[in-house]
Amino acid sequence: MSGLSVDFRLPVACPGCGSHLMRVSQVKNPDDKVHCASCGSYVCLYHEACSVLEKGPGSESEALIEKAVNRANR
Template sequence: MSDLSTEFRLPSGCPSCGSHRMQVSEVKNPDDKVFCASCRRFVCLWHEAESALEHGPSSETEALIEKVTNRKSE
């Protein structure tokens, strides 16, 4: 991933390492690839990540973590 990327937190973790921190290009086109910020594994496409963010976290604790983590990127 290039330096022109944005980090955010997904409700679901990376299948490889479990990290919730992800990276996507700043452009955020629907077909942009989302990578795990920890292990750099491809996780999903941006439009899939947007859908996961819209459906929200699975618990109140996850919701609070995401609110704080994703606040700076809004």
């Protein structure tokens, strides 16, 4: 399924395992489900994830990590 999906990092961790790496379909429709890339748990809808990304990271170190991980997907 990795060929049909895109991984990205959220500043909010997965409630199941604590990972910040998330997975969404390549299409990125607002109502697409975002799942944890590590444990596969449902986290939120893509439009909700976009809202979290727009708010920005909580710290400078989070900002640097997100910039490095998400640069290929934007």
